[in-house]
Amino acid sequence: MDLNSILGIILALGAILGGNILEGGHTSSLLQLTAFIIVMGGTVAAVMVQLPMRQFLGGWRMLGWVFVPPRVAAAEAIEKIVTWSNVARKEGLLGLEAISESEPDLFARKGLQLLVDGSEPEMIRGVLEVDISTKEQHSLGSAKMFEAMGGYAPTIGILGAVMGLIHVMNNLADPSKLGSGIAVAFVATIYGVGSANLLFLPFANKLKGVINAQTRYQEMIMEGVISIAEGENPRNIETKLQGYIY
Numbered sequence: 001m002d003l004n005s006i007l008g009i010i011l012a013l014g015a016i017l018g019g020n021i022l023e024g025g026h027t028s029s030l031l032q033l034t035a036f037i038i039v040m041g042g043t044v045a046a047v048m049v050q051l052p053m054r055q056f057l058g059g060w061r062m063l064g065w066v067f068v069p070p071r072v073a074a075a076e077a078i079e080k081i082v083t084w085s086n087v088a089r090k091e092g093l094l095g096l097e098a099i100s101e102s103e104p105d106l107f108a109r110k111g112l113q114l115l116v117d118g119s120e121p122e123m124i125r126g127v128l129e130v131d132i133s134t135k136e137q138h139s140l141g142s143a144k145m146f147e148a149m150g151g152y153a154p155t156i157g158i159l160g161a162v163m164g165l166i167h168v169m170n171n172l173a174d175p176s177k178l179g180s181g182i183a184v185a186f187v188a189t190i191y192g193v194g195s196a197n198l199l200f201l202p203f204a205n206k207l208k209g210v211i212n213a214q215t216r217y218q219e220m221i222m223e224g225v226i227s228i229a230e231g232e233n234p235r236n237i238e239t240k241l242q243g244y245i246y
Contacts, residue, residue, distance in 0.1 A: 005066050005206060012198045035188035038160035039153060039195065046152040047145055058138070059145030066203050069210045072217045077108075078241045081224035084112070085234040093118060093229075107131060107218050111225035121229045128222040136215050143207035150200035157192015161185040220244040 017027055048056055087095045093115050100112035110131065114124045164185030220241055227237045 002067055002069055002206075008202070009198070016194065016198075030187060030190065032187040032191075035160050035164075035191050038163065039156050039188055039191040042156035042159065043149050043153045043192075043195075046156070047148050050148055051141075051145055055138075055141045056145060058142035062139070062142050062207055063146075063203065065210050066206050070214065072213050074217055074220060074245050077217065077221060078224070078238060078245075080108075081221065081228070081241060082234050082238045084224075085228050085232070085237050088115070088228050089231075089234065105221075108221050108225075111221060115225060115229055119229070121226045124226055124229055125222065128218075128225070132215060132218045132222065135218075136211060139211045139214070140208065143204055143211060145204075146200045146207065147204035150196040150204060153196040153200060154192045157189045160188025160192065164188060216244055 017030070020027065020030060051059070084096055084099060087099065096112050097116045100109055100116055103109040103112055107128070111124065111128055114127060119127075162185075164182065168182055168185070223244075224237060224241055227240065232240075
């Protein structure tokens with residue numbers, strides 16, 4: 001659980017609502033369904049036009065990573081790699097076959113299978129680098145959905161504000177309808193700018209950080225597997241891989 005994300009959102013909302021109350025405003029004045037529909041509906045629609053469905057759905061699936069990021073157990077992975085190295089030195093690369101079949105990490109399993117098959121180090125690097133790059137680009141494409149939403153939301157908020165003002169101008173003769181139009185105008189702007197800068201853009205940057213950590217984790221495994229293929233000393237492998245932990 002990433003408490004920083006949760007506390008950050010709570011603090012942001014608390015600061016805005018608290019400031020509104022201190023200024024003598026009412027929280028209910030910031031709750032405007034029409035403005036919410038215009039801003040959020042328009043923002044999501046714009047992103048749907050921009051992204052292919054796979055990345056669009058992938059972005060929503062990745063949203064949970066903002067609060068519960070995937071566990072990256074680098075220290076445990078280094079211990080496993082050192083164990084694999086010791087097995088390879090004692091029993092040969094074929095001794096890793098049983099370990100590869102039971103390895104739960106699909107990326108590590110692929111690396112072990114390449115070792116068991118007797119692939120050359122450069123061959124192993126080439127195959128695993130393609131996997132790392134492909135997964136990283138797909139994940140970043142999905143994460144950019146929130147970056148795009150952060151770009152569209154303020155503009156859609158301005159669009160909602162203009163629509164609200166048009167409603168006001170059309171009802172100048174009826175003062176009873178002016179309040180709702182003005183409310184939509186200003187609240188839509190708040191929703192657009194607020195959601196972009198307090199939610200969507202921070203979400204995008206948080207997900208990029210998570211993806212970067214996963215990429216470094218896989219690069220570490222790749223270097224460990226290649227070091228085993230090159231016959232390096234297990235202690236040297238451990239020392240080298242410790243550099244990936246920060």
